[in-house]
Amino acid sequence: MKQPLSYRDAGVDIAAGDQLVENIKPFAKRTMRPEVLGDLGGFGALVEISRKYRNPVLVSGTDGVGTKLKLAFAWDKHDTVGIDLVAMSVNDILVQGAEPLFFLDYFACGKLDVARATDVIKGIAAGCEQSGCALIGGETAEMPGMYPEGEYDLAGFAVGVVEKDQVINGRNIAAGDVVLGLASDGAHANGYSLIRKILDRAKPDLDAPFDGGKTLREAVIAPTRLYAKPVLQVLKKFEIKGMAHITGGGITENLPRVLPENLMAQIDAAAWEMPKLFQWLQQQGQVDTQEMYRTFNCGIGLIAVVSPEVAEQVAALFAELGETVYRLGAIRERxxxxxxxxxx
Known part of the structure; x- marks a missing residue:
């Protein structure tokens, strides 16, 4: 007689998955919003749209963390990549004027390490708290043979809501408008295939002091900044005509996505100093300056286009709300x- 087999014998531990759900419940609970109906763990999550909206439009976005995860695996650093995951989607929907409502994640691995997965999802919950977004559910998939030992993949999506007549789409941008940039917290979650290649070539001491008390390792792995709360505060008082989340493609490729065809943005490279991390990457990789601008955010995580009449006030309010703001340039005829x- 052959030995009876179980799902666990095949590499899937249902008990471990149940334990993970129990571990993350208190972190998810802290992210809840009044629109969320029911508790974590159902087959689907229910969210109603607040009655404060007259003509609501839902805005959705989805993304992952990319090859930054390879550094998380190599450095056994799993508590901040969840913040990256949330930020990549939430910042995307934010630039259309949407208030983030909820987020769901997908965590996939070959063998579930409950402690490691808990760290990851604690980071996701932290990102949701930072952006005022409810973590209402997700999926944990344990798939033996699909991933190398110790590795996992992350994906997620966010849904937000905006009044139909307040959607930000760039259509009102005009020549003479001012381009403001909000500082990033590092490379965020883009360009890491090149970063990893540069690290392989340079072989630096990752734990030596590098910048402002941070080590190089800390500077490289720093999580993506979430801009939802300050941007939503600014939108209560001022019109922002267009916004761009500076992700893959950098400033060069992302800002045009919100500009009318007949206009262009003239950006002054001297308007801000490229942070030390990007200076180091450029030097060690001998990366062309224009290649830097279209690969990395180079210190600018989000761009807002406003009329010249309110530019100083908008910049001052962003600064009051804790953001570092640069007047990058202006819009002109193309x-x-x-x-x-x-x-x-």
Missing amino acids: NGSEHQTQIV
């Missing part, structure tokens, strides 16, 4: 086929 963003 000549022929020139690129919609020039950094000079």
Whole structure:
């Protein structure tokens, strides 16, 4: 007689999955919003739209963390990649004027390490708290043979809501408008295939003092900044005509996504100092300056385009709310086929 087999014998531990759900419940509970109906663990999550909206439009976004996860595996650092996961989607929907409502995650691995997965999802909950977004559920998939030992993948999506007549789409941007930039907290979650190649080439001492008391390791793995709370506060008082989340493609490729075809952004490279991390990456990788601008955020995590009449007030309010703000340049008429963003 052959030995009876169980799901656990095949590599899937249901008890471990149940334990993970219990571990994360208190962290998810802290993110709850009054619109959420029911508790974590149902087959689907129920969320009603607040009655404060007259003509609500739902805005959704989805993303992952990319190859930054390879550094999390190598450095056994799992408590902040969840923040990255939330930020990559929440910042995307935010730039259309949406207030983040809820977030769901997908965590996949070959063999579930409950402690490691708990760290990851604690980070997801922290990102949701930072952005005022409810973590209402997700999926944990244990799939033997699909992933190398000790590795996992992350994906997630966010849903937000905005009044239909307040959707930010860039259509009102005009020549003469001012381009403001909000500082990033590092490389966020983009360009890590190049970062890892540079680290392999340079072989630096990752734990040596590097910048402002941080080690190089800490600077490289720093999580993505979430801009939801300050941006939503500014929108209560001022019109922002267009916003861009500076992710893959950098300033060069992301800002044109919100500009009318007949306009371009003239950005002054001297308006801000490229942070030390990016200076180090450029030097060690001998990366061309324009390649830097279209690969990394180079210190600017989010861009807002406003009319010149309110630019100083908007910048002052962002600063009051804790953001570092730069006046990057201005919008002008586009000549022929020139690129919609020039950094000079």
